[in-house]
Amino acid sequence: xxxxxxxxxxxxRRSFGDVHAVQDVSFSIRKGQVVGxxxxxxxxxxxxxxxxxxxxxxxxxxxxxxGCEATHYPDKVRARLGWMPDSYGNYDNVTVVEYLDFYARAxxxxxxxxxxxxxxxxxxxxxxxxxxxxxxxLSKGMGQRLCxxxxxxNEPELLLMDEPAAGLDPKARIEFKNLVRILSEQGKTIxxxxxxxxxxxxxxxxxxxxxxxxIVHHGDSETLRRGDESIIRLEIETTGNPDALVxxxxxxxxxxxxxxxxxxxxxxxxxxxxxxxxxxxxxxxxDGIAVSDFHRQERRLEDAFVEVLRKSNGSTSxxxx
Amino acid sequence: xxxxxFLFPAGKSVDDWLSPILxxxxxxxxxxxxxxxxxxxxxxxxxxxxxxxxAAQGDxxxxxxxxxxxxxxxxxxxxxxxxxxxxxxxxxxxxxxTMETIMLTRLTAWRVVFGKWSALFAQSLLLV
Numbered sequence: 001x002x003x004x005x006x007x008x009x010x011x012x013r014r015s016f017g018d019v020h021a022v023q024d025v026s027f028s029i030r031k032g033q034v035v036g037x038x039x040x041x042x043x044x045x046x047x048x049x050x051x052x053x054x055x056x057x058x059x060x061x062x063x064x065x066x067g068c069e070a071t072h073y074p075d076k077v078r079a080r081l082g083w084m085p086d087s088y089g090n091y092d093n094v095t096v097v098e099y100l101d102f103y104a105r106a107x108x109x110x111x112x113x114x115x116x117x118x119x120x121x122x123x124x125x126x127x128x129x130x131x132x133x134x135x136x137x138l139s140k141g142m143g144q145r146l147c148x149x150x151x152x153x154n155e156p157e158l159l160l161m162d163e164p165a166a167g168l169d170p171k172a173r174i175e176f177k178n179l180v181r182i183l184s185e186q187g188k189t190i191x192x193x194x195x196x197x198x199x200x201x202x203x204x205x206x207x208x209x210x211x212x213x214x215i216v217h218h219g220d221s222e223t224l225r226r227g228d229e230s231i232i233r234l235e236i237e238t239t240g241n242p243d244a245l246v247x248x249x250x251x252x253x254x255x256x257x258x259x260x261x262x263x264x265x266x267x268x269x270x271x272x273x274x275x276x277x278x279x280x281x282x283x284x285x286x287d288g289i290a291v292s293d294f295h296r297q298e299r300r301l302e303d304a305f306v307e308v309l310r311k312s313n314g315s316t317s318x319x320x321x
Numbered sequence: 322x323x324x325x326x327f328l329f330p331a332g333k334s335v336d337d338w339l340s341p342i343l344x345x346x347x348x349x350x351x352x353x354x355x356x357x358x359x360x361x362x363x364x365x366x367x368x369x370x371x372x373x374x375x376a377a378q379g380d381x382x383x384x385x386x387x388x389x390x391x392x393x394x395x396x397x398x399x400x401x402x403x404x405x406x407x408x409x410x411x412x413x414x415x416x417x418x419t420m421e422t423i424m425l426t427r428l429t430a431w432r433v434v435f436g437k438w439s440a441l442f443a444q445s446l447l448l449v
Contacts, residue, residue, distance in 0.1 A: 055421050078425045089419030093352035094345070105341035106426035111334045150422065 012061035021047040023213040036200035037193040039210035082156035088147035097131040141172030197301040216312035237264035237293035342436025
């Protein structure tokens with residue numbers, strides 16, 4: 001991954017009437033990074049991505065893409081970026097190969113170079129066997145692959161993907177993840193939005209969280225997963241009564257109930273030293289809890305996201321009168 | 322350099338000179354049900370007209386009526402059907418959000434509109 005900044009966004013704002021969709025958004029992305037853009041529905045992901053794709057104009061702020069100011073020189077920027085919207089536009093009576101051929105022509109590819117380029121794209125997205133199928137007969141997964149192929153037709157350096165895996169079945173999701181991984185290995189910079197964190201966790205180098213139009217976190221997913229290292233998420237199961245486990249846990253210092261499971265419960269444990277965990281297990285057994293499973297849980301990205309939002313909302317409300 | 326080599330340099334083909342929108346619209350339009358039905362109906366009507374003409378054998382009034390019907394149908398296709406298809410085509414692009422992806426390409430608004438118009442014009446010529 002290079003240190004070259006490929007996308008630099010500063011103080012971006014966009015409102016629709018009284019709705020402040022994007023408020024003072026600033027971030028930058030280095031060349032070759034795969035960045036997950038995460039937020040709940042209505043958080044401002046699509047608006048931000050549309051601004052970056054030069055499909056909308058910001059009220060204020062700057063978008064610098066590969067050294068070019070996007071709002072002033074949209075044509076220059078458009079030639080170097082790929083845009084994959086959340087729903088791909090369907091054409092009646094157009095086959096897969098004709099669709100890609102049209103966009104290749106529209107980007108200025110000519111003759112045999114165009115044919116080769118379209119064939120390469122179909123090969124990469126595994127669309128060759130269905131190249132003569134009409135677009136409206138494609139499944140959602142095939143359609144998304146076609147949409148990805150279309151967004152790659154101008155050989156972009158920066159790819160903007162808005163909820164690309166939404167509505168895909170598990171198999172299509174895995175195929176899609178693989179394609180993103182290959183693109184990342186080829187050195188493409190990818191900004192990919194979603195509200196499903198698990199699908200981004202494995203793909204992305206860094207995460208960008210947006211809430212109510214503001215960036216609330218920007219960092220790598222590992223740091224996010226680790227979170228506060230002094231707090232350990234524990235899952236304890238018992239062969240006995242889970243109520244007894246919960247009652248016992250309430251009396252233990254540093255152990256806080258998170259939620260109950262079928263055979264036990266999950267806790268957050270504040271460890272003061274490395275031996276604390278083994279001491280806790282020994283205490284449980286000594287106190288008569290029939291422990292059948294006792295393990296440390298890796299923090300899920302969803303939990304990290306909720307925590308970031310909670311902290312962010314806390315700091316926002318503290319500033320209010 | 323010959324004129325042909327100048328017009329079609331290595332690696333380029335004849336259709337490279339056509340607007341991408343024109344190529345797409347022609348491929349799309351000529352498979353469209355409305356075009357196929359209009360085309361078939363016109364062929365049937367013209368066949369009937371030719372037969373009626375042969376049967377009339379010099380009845381000038383009948384020939385005038387047939388000519389009148391012919392131009393009414395051609396006029397309907399050219400003045401109503403084709404412009405409506407043009408409008409529907411543009412509104413479909415906006416509705417399906419394909420206009421946005423077209424905007425990101427090198428095509429200008431003028432080339433998009435002209436490409437659509439020329440595709441419809443070419444289809445109208447085929448009908449007439």
